[in-house]
Amino acid sequence: MSIPELVVQNWSRLLAGLAMTVELTIISLIIAGMLGLLFGLLSVSKKKSLRAIALVYVDIVRGTPLLVQAFFIYFGIPAALGIRLDANTAGIITLSLNAGGYLAEIFRGGIESINKGQMEAARSLGLPYSLAMTKVILPQAVRTMTPALINQCIITLKDTSILSIIGIQELTQTGRLIIANNYQAFEMWTIVAVMYFIIIMILTKISKRIERKMSYGKSEN
Amino acid sequence: MGKVKIKNLKKSFGELEVLKDINLEVCEREVICIIGPSGSGKSTLLRCINALEVATSGTVEVDGNDITGAADKDINKYRQNIGMVFQQFNLFPHMTVLENISFAPVTLKLKSKQEANEKALKLLRRVDLEEKANVYPEQLSGGQQQRVAIARALAMDPDVMLFDEPTSALDPEMVGEVLNVMKKLAKEGMTMIVVTHEMGFAREVADRVIFIDDGFIVEQGPPQELFGAPKNERTINFLNMVL
Numbered sequence: 317m318s319i320p321e322l323v324v325q326n327w328s329r330l331l332a333g334l335a336m337t338v339e340l341t342i343i344s345l346i347i348a349g350m351l352g353l354l355f356g357l358l359s360v361s362k363k364k365s366l367r368a369i370a371l372v373y374v375d376i377v378r379g380t381p382l383l384v385q386a387f388f389i390y391f392g393i394p395a396a397l398g399i400r401l402d403a404n405t406a407g408i409i410t411l412s413l414n415a416g417g418y419l420a421e422i423f424r425g426g427i428e429s430i431n432k433g434q435m436e437a438a439r440s441l442g443l444p445y446s447l448a449m450t451k452v453i454l455p456q457a458v459r460t461m462t463p464a465l466i467n468q469c470i471i472t473l474k475d476t477s478i479l480s481i482i483g484i485q486e487l488t489q490t491g492r493l494i495i496a497n498n499y500q501a502f503e504m505w506t507i508v509a510v511m512y513f514i515i516i517m518i519l520t521k522i523s524k525r526i527e528r529k530m531s532y533g534k535s536e537n
Numbered sequence: 538m539g540k541v542k543i544k545n546l547k548k549s550f551g552e553l554e555v556l557k558d559i560n561l562e563v564c565e566r567e568v569i570c571i572i573g574p575s576g577s578g579k580s581t582l583l584r585c586i587n588a589l590e591v592a593t594s595g596t597v598e599v600d601g602n603d604i605t606g607a608a609d610k611d612i613n614k615y616r617q618n619i620g621m622v623f624q625q626f627n628l629f630p631h632m633t634v635l636e637n638i639s640f641a642p643v644t645l646k647l648k649s650k651q652e653a654n655e656k657a658l659k660l661l662r663r664v665d666l667e668e669k670a671n672v673y674p675e676q677l678s679g680g681q682q683q684r685v686a687i688a689r690a691l692a693m694d695p696d697v698m699l700f701d702e703p704t705s706a707l708d709p710e711m712v713g714e715v716l717n718v719m720k721k722l723a724k725e726g727m728t729m730i731v732v733t734h735e736m737g738f739a740r741e742v743a744d745r746v747i748f749i750d751d752g753f754i755v756e757q758g759p760p761q762e763l764f765g766a767p768k769n770e771r772t773i774n775f776l777n778m779v780l
């Protein structure tokens with residue numbers, strides 16, 4: 317069968333796989349965003365113990381392969397605790413923790429890129445640290461972080477394909493299952509690759525637009 | 538009456554003792570200018586007054602409140618009464634001029650948005666920048682930014698204003714406009730502590746000039762005395778260098 321014929325024949329399965337990929341990505345990124353913000357804030361804290369907690373988390377995420385993290389969460393933890401974890405839940409936990417670590421670093425970098433005078437100006441007006449952080453520092457930090465944030469979204473979207481290994485039926489796994497029936501590896505992997513490519517291109521385009529909208533100017537003092 | 542009372546204030550950064558024993562009382566409506574060589578601890582002293590730096594020992598009282606020993610929550614409260622103007626302006630670049638000024642009173646729920654905006658416009662009129670209310674700081678000149686920063690501090694109705702070399706980052710032609718705003722403020726009776734290299738301003742506006750060197754107040758007095766007949770050798774050397 318030709319590629320167009322294969323697309324038509326497997327369209328609904330491929331689409332379902334893609335939908336799962338997008339769903340995993342979105343849910344994981346939402347959780348990862350909260351983790352990243354939390355641990356990013358910890359990592360710029362004045363308290364050494366809080367910084368240490370963030371450091372350990374980030375180092376573990378960065379120091380181990382995603383695949384090992386997935387296995388640890390899907391097989392390791394349930395075995396140790398005697399519980400059962402379905403693949404989708406394990407996948408979301410893995411991706412959230414993983415992306416959360418990288419996002420924590422992005423948040424830390426973004427916060428640290430803002431001139432110290434901004435925090436001092438806010439505090440000198442009587443604002444507590446929390447308000448100064450949320451109203452003055454973070455809005456500026458997020459602007460500088462936008463490219464890195466979008467980059468992490470794309471990475472996480474691509475990382476979902478690794479979760480095919482624990483049996484989640486996202487796009488990659490769907491491709492494998494179809495090939496197991498029709499043996500048309502070249503055509504099917506082409507289709508799958510093009511589907512990833514298109515969705516990532518769309519994301520890139522949207523993000524470029526957001527980036528342009530968010531810039532209020534080049535200089536910051 | 539003593540608006541600001543500093544007793545035996547010491548401040549070290551690690552091994553480096555920057556403030557060695559500072560005693561100073563600033564009265565209501567008094568304008569104090571602090572002068573001294575670079576690195577002598579002028580900024581550190583100013584920053585100890587609103588607890589941006591934590592004193593190593595000694596006490597700082599503002600309006601009878603002990604800043605040095607206070608809990609975070611109380612410090613936030615005390616700081617509302619102590620305006621600060623920085624050398625680098627430090628306006629919030631993601632807010633318009635008007636938002637910069639009304640931001641703190643609104644965020645701290647001291648004023649409604651409308652009240653705060655009205656007050657902000659009044660303050661902008663006072664610093665002669667009414668027409669800039671809706672632009673972003675980066676569209677302003679340095680002198681204009683610093684005037685906005687003064688208005689931002691005034692929006693909290695402070696009892697005391699601290700200025701840390703407010704004109705040092707400005708092009709020479711913009712120094713005057715900022716100093717004029719400060720002069721007006723002094724005339725209106727604001728209690729002000731100004732770290733400055735502008736000796737002309739100190740001479741004209743200060744009630745008392747304080748010369749700091751090496752972490753001590755070496756000499757102080759009314760400007761005509763301190764500039765006209767300095768007694769301490771270090772003061773004389775410093776003044777010879779800058780005048």
Ligand SMILES: Nc1ncnc2c1ncn2[C@@H]1O[C@H](COP(=O)(O)OP(=O)(O)OP(=O)(O)O)[C@@H](O)[C@H]1O
Binds near residue numbers: 574577580
């Ligand atoms: N956060 C800090 N950590 C370590 N050392 C510091 C810190 N802040 C200031 N210092 C040091 O303390 C000394 C006094 O600094 P300060 O900024 O108070 O001087 P200054 O009189 O304001 O000088 P200038 O006229 O250059 O502004 C300097 O030697 C400076 O390097």
Ligand SMILES: [Mg+2]
Binds near residue numbers: 579580701
């Ligand atoms: Mg200084």
